[in-house]
Amino acid sequence: MTYAVHHAVTLALAWAAGLVMARSRWGARAPRTGVLIWQAVAVTGFASLVGLALATGLAPYGLGVVPALARFCADAARGSLPAGMTAGHVLAIAFGAGLVVWTLGAFAVTCRALAGLRRRQRTLLGLVARQDPAVREALVVEHPAVAAYCVPGRRAAIVVSTGTLGLLRAGELAAVLAHERAHVTERHDLALLPFTVLERAFPWSRAARVMRRRVAALVEMRADDRAARLHGRAGLSSALRRFRACDRLPAPAGTLGGADGDIDARLARLATPATASLPLRVLLLSIAVTVVSTPLSLFLLPM
Numbered sequence: 064m065t066y067a068v069h070h071a072v073t074l075a076l077a078w079a080a081g082l083v084m085a086r087s088r089w090g091a092r093a094p095r096t097g098v099l100i101w102q103a104v105a106v107t108g109f110a111s112l113v114g115l116a117l118a119t120g121l122a123p124y125g126l127g128v129v130p131a132l133a134r135f136c137a138d139a140a141r142g143s144l145p146a147g148m149t150a151g152h153v154l155a156i157a158f159g160a161g162l163v164v165w166t167l168g169a170f171a172v173t174c175r176a177l178a179g180l181r182r183r184q185r186t187l188l189g190l191v192a193r194q195d196p197a198v199r200e201a202l203v204v205e206h207p208a209v210a211a212y213c214v215p216g217r218r219a220a221i222v223v224s225t226g227t228l229g230l231l232r233a234g235e236l237a238a239v240l241a242h243e244r245a246h247v248t249e250r251h252d253l254a255l256l257p258f259t260v261l262e263r264a265f266p267w268s269r270a271a272r273v274m275r276r277r278v279a280a281l282v283e284m285r286a287d288d289r290a291a292r293l294h295g296r297a298g299l300s301s302a303l304r305r306f307r308a309c310d311r312l313p314a315p316a317g318t319l320g321g322a323d324g325d326i327d328a329r330l331a332r333l334a335t336p337a338t339a340s341l342p343l344r345v346l347l348l349s350i351a352v353t354v355v356s357t358p359l360s361l362f363l364l365p366m
Contacts, residue, residue, distance in 0.1 A: 067115055067118040067119045067122065069118075070111045070112075070114035070115040070118050071111075071115050073107060073110075073111040073114075074107075074108060074111035074112055074115060076107070077104050077107040077108035077111055078108065078270075080100075080103075080104050080107075081104045081108065081270060081273075081274070084097070084100060084101060084104060084277065085273055085277060090277070090281055091281070091284055091328075091332055092337050092338050093338060093343075093344050094281040094282070094284040094285035094288065095281075095285050096344045096347060096348060097277075097281045098254050098278055098281050098282065098285070099348060099351065100347060100348070100351045101258075101274055101277060101278050101281070102254075102257060102278075103351035103352070103355045104274070104351075105257055105258065105261060105274060106257075106355050107355050108270075109162075109166070109261070110355075112162065113159050113162050113163055114128055114159075115159075116155050116156070116158045116159030116162065117131075117132065117155070117156060117159035117160070119152070119155040120151075120152045120153065120154070120155030120156030120157075120158075120159065121135060121152070121156060122147075122152065123145045123146075123147035123148050123152065124145065132156075135156065165264055166260065166261075166264045168264075169260050169261075169263045169264035170260045170264075172263065173256070173259055173260045173263050174256075176317075177252075177256075177259075177317050180315070180316050180317030180318075181214050181215070181216055181317045181318070184214050184315055184317065184318060185214060185218060185220065188202055188204070188214070188220060188222060191204055191205070192204050192222065193205075195228075197228075198223060198228065198236070198240070200221060200240060200244070201220075201221040201222060201223050201240060201243075202220055202221065202222050202223075203222075203223055203224070203225060203228065204222060204223070204224050204225070205224075205225050206224040206225060206226055206312070207224075207225070207226045208224060208226050208310050208311060208312045209224060209226045209227050209230055209305075209306060209309050209310065209311035209312065209322065210222070210223065210224040210226065210227060210311065210312040210314070210320075210322075211223045211224070211227050211239050211240075211243060211306075211320065211321045211322055212243065212314035212315065212318045212319060212320035212321065212322075213243040213244075213246045213247050213318060213319050213320075214317075214318050215246065215247060215250065215251070215252035215318070215319060216252070219247040221240060221243045221244065221247065222318075223236075223239075223240075224312070226309075227239070230305055230309060231302055231305060232298075232301075234294060234295075234298040234301075235298050235299070235301050235302035235305065236302070237293075237294050237298065238290045238291070238293075238294040238295070238298040238299040238302055239290070239299070239302050239321050241289060241290035241293045241294055242286045242287060242289070242290040242299065242321045243286070243319070243321055244289075245285065245286035245288075245289035245290060246282070246286050246319045246321075249285070249286075249289075251282040251285070251286065251319060252319060254278065254282055255275070255278055255279060255282060258271070258274050258275035258278050258279075259275060261274065261275070262275050279324060280324050280325060280328070282319070283321075283324040283329060284329060284332060286321070287299060287329055287332070287333065291333065296333045296334075296336065299333060300330055300333045300334065303322075303326050303329060303330055303333075304330065306321075306322040306326060307326045307327070307330075
């Protein structure tokens with residue numbers, strides 16, 4: 064059971080790291096690093112859970128998960144499993160393989176759903192949106208409520224409503240557009256995708272919901288940083304306060320909205336800027352890479 068024990072340990076470490084990340088506030092000081100660490104936690108947790116199930120089932124082979132699984136498939140095809148292989152071992156193998164297949168299916172369904180939502184959004188914008196010389200990088204939709212969001216992807220688009228144009232001053236609007244441009248250029252939709260998949264695959268999992276919410280908050284903060292660097296914190300903060308005080312539309316499904324998330328938390332962060340030091344970020348990323356590589360190496364390396 065050596066392999067199973069090691070996978071159980073890495074699963075416990077991923078769980079502990081997730082609890083620390085969920086309760087700590089340092090991620091807001093370095094949002095991009097925080098997103099990477101959350102991704103490491105998710106990969107480690109999932110790989111360890113799958114590895115624990117497969118390692119338990121393949122224990123009679125005494126090999127890494129991948130070579131043992133190949134041996135098991137060959138033996139099963141010949142109808143000659145090892146003497147120590149029981150029905151419990153086979154069920155554990157089926158559970159681990161089922162987790163992988165289930166999650167891959169959720170990935171396919173999620174990607175198809177998001178692509179469909181964004182395709183319909185682009186089609187709708189082609190019918191109702193217009194170009195405005197005053198806002199050349201965005202499409203303008205005639206609507207009195209406040210809306211500002213981006214449709215990510217290869218054919219990305221930034222969208223604002225006429226209500227937004229009437230609400231914001233020039234500097235505030237520039238900061239909001241820079242926020243949306245950061246979502247597009249850094250492909251924050253891809254940063255969120257793994258957590259959206261996990262939430263769809265395991266809708267009963269509180270951990271999956273927490274991870275997705277935390278990462279969604281961090282990508283908004285990262286976009287805030289990019290906008291504040293270009294146009295100043297004052298302009299962006301003023302725009303967010305106006306968004307908070309008015310009637311605003313939520314961003315359509317499949318898009319990323321600048322007025323989404325916890326605006327109060329974003330305003331507090333902009334009011335008291337603090338960043339994590341480079342050595343701390345390097346240390347945390349090094350730990351994350353080490354933690355991720357451990358369960359993955361156990362799939363291949365003999366013990």
